[in-house]
Amino acid sequence: MAVNDLEQNDTFFRALIENSADAIALMSPEGRITYASPATKGCIGYTPEEVVGQNCFAFIHPEDLAAVQLVLAPMLATPGRVVTFEYRFRHKNGNYCWLKGTATNLLSHPAVHAILSNLHNISEQKRDEELLRANEENSRVLLVREQAVLRQEEAAKQHLSNLFMQSPAMICVLNGPELRLELVNDAFRQLYSKREFLPGKTVQENWPDLEGQGFFEKLYQVYQSGIAYVGNEVLAMVDRVDTGVLEPGYFNIVYQPAFDAQGKVNSIIVYVMEVTEQVLARQHIQNGEARLRRLIDANIVGVTFCNLDGRISEANDVFLQMVGYTREDLLAGKIDWAKMTPPEYKELDGRAVRDLRERGAIPRPYEKAYRRKDGTLLSVVVTAAALDEANPNECIAFILDNSMQKELDQSKDDFISMTSHELKTPVTSIKGFTQILLKRFEQRDEADIKRFLSIMDLQLDKLTRLIGDLLDISKVQGGKLVMEQKPFNLDTLISEMIEQMQATTTRQNIKLVGKTNATIIGDRDRVGHVIVNLITNAIKYSPDSSPIIVKIFCAEEQQAVTQIQDFGIGIDPSHQSKLFAQFYRVTDPHKPYPGLGIGLYLSRQIVERHDGKIWVESKKGEGSVFSFSLPLMHEQGKR
């Protein structure tokens, strides 16, 4: 190449370098700057003079230094190798700027002997990238947020829809002036189990059963006025199963208007809650209370609310009049049924209290007396029941004034007692004289007279027994039946009684079976009377000549049992439990038997006063077995 050409080339390249927009620098392998092009000023703010002789690594951002050295190392090792990298470089203004550098290893180049560095300030580009990244990040965050909000809204909507559908209250939405059904929830479908609700159809079309009950009119009123309607325990006749049968139900109702953006009503939300059960339960209680109140206020019987200890908390006027106390006495807590009761009735009351505690009621009304405020006695019939099964201490008691009945009973008893006494004296006297006459005529041979006198004697025995029974009855009633307490031999007594009774009949044969060797403590005459009663009945109610068997034996629990068996007319089971009641008789209009219905009653009184038991086993048409048991002497001693 000619010198001229060379010079021209040099000038050409210098001009290229010096006018290049990128800064161009030459550096030693250690980084010292040996040349910097004029563009250095535009790129990093320093003039070429300010940087030549400086080490370029001193300007590099400490965080980028290691990376830069890592990139440069292979380039330094390989002549001709070019590397490109981005790093932060301290600008003359003190801030770091982003440079894109290209370094070429021209160390072995014969004309250069340096690292050629091409620097391009890319701060703006970096900023734009950064901005773009930030923008992208922002949009992403916004998108995520928007999606989350949407999801939340969706969940809230779902939640509302679930609430609406599953609400225990019946809810529906009616739209527009014609009130067309938009939505109806499951609770409505439960009330009308078979109904197909038709969205878009009017309220009348969907609820034809409510026609004529005033509900539609109310809905239209709410739509027009914009004022909500609230109805409590409203009676509605509903066709629950769509069979055309209307049934009553009670409902709490709200018709809530909903408004559009202009404030005009555009729909009605209907809330309905069925309260039929509650209303009926309350009505039931109220009716019950009202009835009870009427009963109490009717003042037919005395009524008290009391507890089992005696305190009377409430009483009606009849009761107060009966016992002679005032309402003020009642309010002051001065009326106490236990304190008003004379001691002889305490046992009966104790039984009643036990029944109330155990069963909540007294099985049968019982007779007792109260001492009035003025000290006089009042005869009453009482019954009571616990007010609350769980708390038997609180009771309602009904008290009937029994004084009239008692007076009547008393006069009847007095009459019987007086008549019996009046009869007894002449009969005893006739009996005495009959026996004298009988003895006298026995010595003579006048059979007829003897026979007649014997008959008279027997009839007089009967009459005497009857009078004795009547007297005993009045004594039982007056609580004055006195029993002797003496030991006696049961077997002997029974033999005597059989002998005595056999003398009265030729038709029946009375047979004794067994023995007890029992000694009983008690009233021998009265136990004898029981045996006579039972044998008399056995004879009377066995019209055919059939035997009568008297069986005696000792049974478990130290009891002597006597059984009188006949093969007579027998007793229907429906009568058996009542036979031992006073004056009870089984009457047969076709075949009447004489009698008063007191024999078995007295027998039971006597046996029970000896701590014994009396019972019957019988079959109609086949005969009866009347039995009684008495405790043996050493058992009685334990009483």
Ligand code: ADP
């Ligand atoms: P009465 O005086 O009527 O016989 P009781 O008190 O002795 O009174 O008996 C009551 C009723 O029991 C009788 O009216 C009778 O119907 C029935 N009765 C008693 N004993 C017998 C019996 N052995 N067989 C059938 N019925 C009997």
